[in-house]
Amino acid sequence: MTDFTPRFLKDYQPAPYQIHTVDLYIELDDERTLVRNQMQIKRHGDADENEPLVLDGQHMELQGLWLNGEALNASRYQCDEQSLTITHCPQAFTLTIETLVNPKANTALEGIYKSGGAFCTQCEAEGFRRISYFLDRPDVMAIYTTTIVADKDKYPYLLANGNCIERRDLERGRHLVTWHDPFQKPCYLFALVAGDFDLLEDRFVTQSGREVALQLFVDKGNLDKARFAMQALQDSMAWDERVFGLEYDLDIYMIVAVDFFNMGAMENKGLNIFNSKFVLADQRSATDDDFFNVQAVIGHEYFHNWTGNRITCRDWFQLSLKEGLTVFRDQQFSADMHQPDVTRISNVRLLRAQQFAEDAGPMAHPIRPEKVVEMNNFYTLTVYEKGAEVIRMLHTLLGEQGFQRGMKEYIARHDGQAVTCDDFIAAMAAANDTDLQQFSLWYSQVGTPQVEATSNYDANSGSLTLTVEQRPASGQQHPPLLIPIGYELLAQDSKKVMHKGVLSLTQTTQQFTFEQLNEQPVVVLLTGFSAPVKLHFSQCEDELMTIMVHADDGFSRWEATQILFRQCIAHYYQDESFSLADSLSRAFADILDAEVEPAFKALQITLPGFAEMTEFLQDVEPQQLLNALSRFKLDLLGKQQAKLQAMYQACDQKLQSGEGHGAGYRALKNACLEYLVQGQSFDTEVTAQYQKASNMTEKIAALQVAASENLPCFEALNRDFFAQWQDDSLVMDKWFSIQARIEDDAVFERLEGLLNHPKFSMRNPNRARALIGSFAVHNPKYFHHASGRGYDWLTDQIVKLDAINPQVASRLITPLIQTQGFASSVQETMRKRLQRLQQLDDISADIGEKINAALVN
Template identity: 50%
Template structure:
């Protein structure tokens, strides 16, 4: 078993498929436990060879196989079906049965509540029928679905609806035809009874596209924001990239049980309900933002992922990194671009840098994988987007658009590679990007060292840049990368911005002549995904906060100043409010009423996760105590300002920029005020008078993070109000899971038996157990090892139910090199427990085995 689990697939071993399947007809007779699937394929040998046809399949009951109408007996195993000798071109008919109701992995065809739905990316289609389940095998699909009409009035699949009918026994059928070639991972099927929101979109060429969003009964009033977001995304993609939608209908279905956020299946997107449903009472500003972003992301995949898709799964960032960048561009155009960028950088620093430093380190195009589901990672998605952003910076807006136009026109209808994308960018702009390609094959986070020099006599100001990427678990040796380094020079006559192109290990750049030594601010807009080694004193950082033009530089300088103070306090065991730190908060609070969004981000202390990435070794308790102590000091020192800025607004809730900024700043202020015991009346009033989930949750989070006595009572009231709403209760579970309290573990164990909780629902597991593992620093890292044991015990249960979710949940247990020796030993013991489980999934086996190998 271990040998099978440890077998890796390698990019270097890629070979084109021996056979192609240009046409596939699927017929589904839906039943909870005995769904019959008839797959009729046209199969063509590719190339001159006599190798057998090997089809992928998992957990299938095979009932019939025919080649050109004649019954055959192929060889079968748990994972494939082998035909030793077949004609060069033939028709293959395979009949299988599957059990959707008991498919807790949520891959292939499964039941979500009372509806049937599918999830086939990356390799879920093989749980539906035997097939060449790989992205470079592309077919035209015809799909017929038959089911009970009363229970499943809507029968949906990819493409356009071409026919329908009713049967005498109360069943009905619908036929769908997708005119575009697609790989099996983009297949989708949904059957259920929903509320339906309908609209239409007129494309730039005048075509009318029907828009449909299907939601659970009673949730129709929560689908409006998703529909508006979809129409914005469709218009934006036409305007920004000239890309028009290509089918007659575009459908979105919201389901409660889903492993991911959403899935871009051609013309029929399946979404986790949390990224579709929203109203002021139940959804926060963050929910509204995320819905708009994810709706756009899946729509943008129609061209960057569907019409042009991946040749193999090692090329996943080809579609995901590019599409994340596109949805980031969209979000920046829809909201405050500076705040959107800060959010993206937080993800990189808190999660992607940690992945680079841990046992699962990999390039955005991995060289090998054991389990493909493990590489739907922040590296492939978010670092992949940063790589695309660097290309955009180097080529400029027009140059990048030329490259995109060539990429789409050259590869429409094809399954291609990351190299094909970079080649299109290179050819369209007549530039050499060979050095830049290293980003696709090299893992790790580069460290950028900056040294400035000012010549008093000549006034010449220069900067020396040096790059170094430390060894990672997968790659001991690194090469220099192509880094665009954006910076600002702050002089007596204003600021000067420019982008330096660092292509060697070390380079020196002249920045101009100045009467006096100017102030240098490096990495404007986070122009490259690097860690910055730039020794600046507190006054220099404060000057950047107050005078730089780039909002990211101002925010970043504020966070550096606060971070250094926290690390110093953790090392010295005493937290003090230095003059410069006090000056920082005074300055930001002064401009906060005019620049609320940026001020809110600057006034927020760096997260523990960000702080942990800034040192080789950390003392968990000392750093946590220092952070809490500084928050209490700031709560007292600026008490009047927090109160003034948190004053309630009488406006009714609207999701628009000005109100979002006010609510965000108010939430930060409440977070400080909750650290004062004399603010109970204010907090209680803020909770009672709130007319929206954003403000309500702001009070709850403030009380939770300060461990305020009000928290327990408010949470009881919140539960009584929302106990019937699954999505809102996820927020309640998450608050309990991340509550750093002495009895948090006992509470957690109790909540796993709550009526609304289910180990089968990924949203519930992520909300409760995931929040504990990722964000309950004190509980998870408790010195008695109880937090580690609890998560390990839960993983052993969860892995048997849903390996994908279990594999994502283990992430906080992997990157432990920066912890003290005792905690490292405790974590190693729990990982060894997992590895001793002989039935451990490939998903977990890969991560655990790599983590233990790195620790040995």
């Protein structure tokens, strides 16, 4: 029976025992891998001497148990499906445990498992307990030495954390490699890989002159696709030294790319294990977004070396301590490597479309959760993306220099420790001699706060008064937060910025006055999206258009456009006879004519999507919203087709001539294409783009629009694409994703056929996400089909997946539990599918926790 008993942050107690050193000896075998774990353990001085040692353990066979070299008899220990309990332990002792594990049968991909022909591990959050009995918690930190034995022909590379200290050949064609990590770490950072790979090698010389060997291990034949990742790693290392003054600390840094991985990547000390989609990239097989993501994820995992590894979490409730901070760091890195405005807008789009929905849904939680059933369920956008926004607010309030002072203080205080979010805030406060007690409320706040603003200009005194009110998320109660609100005041005549800065909203209602203004300004609020809130600030169309063109802040220019779009879509949604106003059409034309970076222009002309609009409407009827979105796009095309066509052709010419920034022009070209395929065949042009494309960005865009619009050319292009790429696993993920998004009445039959496709495997997380996840997230027309068939189909796949890989099942069930915002009839249809799942026997805690929360709300 699945245990749904929650754990609470308030109940945290230090472990009564500490493990100081871990010596692992691992003989690898597909079905009977031997793990011998010898630990030096010491009881805390103030712990009860009668306190038993309780070690976590799952899915293992206990083979032997020795305390100080003597075998323990059965009266001294008890072993069950979840733990190993040893009684009458001395103050300090050596404990040796021998277990057998079955990597081949491990479809959950936690602990030791097989990815293709390679052995690899995933231990975060609680996977090490599938390798050996252990105090599997992040505040137990030890020095690890790992010896791996395996067949040398099959597994020539045997890798683990730290520096290599021994290699030698053994009898029967086996070999042995020993690794030592001199830095103490929790067991979730342990890693092991064994396999036969192609190896890309390089080096990095640190600011202090140390040479670090860099190694990237990829499947055979993929070496050229790893070169961009190597450059991204070197760029990350240089950036962290330049911006944060943080230098790498081991002699070697390794990355291994595997196809079967539950997450994007893992920051294991010195040996990062990556989902191959975030390592492998070349122009022919990867899109511009793929390149961006490879660089960002490489950076993220490298930056964890200090913010996550050298300083780690005391407990899993503090997860945002490492993840929110490191996401902020990788966002800053990406902004420096690319266009800051474009990068920031992309961050905000993700936050609004997905994290805001999480904040409003049944699994809403603070960035520092207060209770948990299944820890894997808190690897969420709230902990990561909203956590990063909280760090960004701190950066905004303290400034770059103040933030860097705080980081230096944090590292000086806590290097080598497992600490809390409060420790981080305390270091920031001390380094800047400021009180951050009110700011720290963000760590316990649930939901998306609301901010309402009004302005009043007094022409006689030349003063502007802003009245700003903050309200907690619906149903929440807490003292007022400290909310930084970036602002600009634009002169209406000259369009120049009269004032800009940051307002600190600290009260429930607060007024801010600006004096000596010669004219009534246009007010721009929440510049840079300075806080993760929903802003309500009524502005007329002329004001928004002024901001759209003249604001200094790029995010605000984009946001003004989005507000106009959202308002117009809402009119289309509410009135079937509504038609596009000439003023908005002219504004759209002005965007197309503006002299701005093409990547920024592509974002400005991209309409809010289905998920984003559900955040701004109430009682949504999905098909009605989709109809409104389609009509709006079609009307824009009708009025601006010539300009869109001209822009499409101009971008194509720029790309053919090699001028400018290729990724930006590709983004703008494809954004125009999204409009041009509406209401007409555009078949010839789409086919031409597909056939001419020398890069995956343009090729996949052509195939995608051909699929979404059911163009006559689609079937031929689809067959050609499959024939060309059927042996490339990552490109096949793209192909399956496109099949899942096709909008026609045969979609469910097609989906069933794809489940039985020879290239599909439910055991491959990337492939499951590509087909099942893409349908649920990117095909709202049929996922939200009035018959409920879309919900039924997802439910059926969740049942299958939960038996194979509960983590993946839990992530893919999210669209079904986020019923908020939809009409009551839609919500009820979704809830019936959740009730069906709830009644099943032996559902995992991963999906059970989410279902129970959704049905209670």
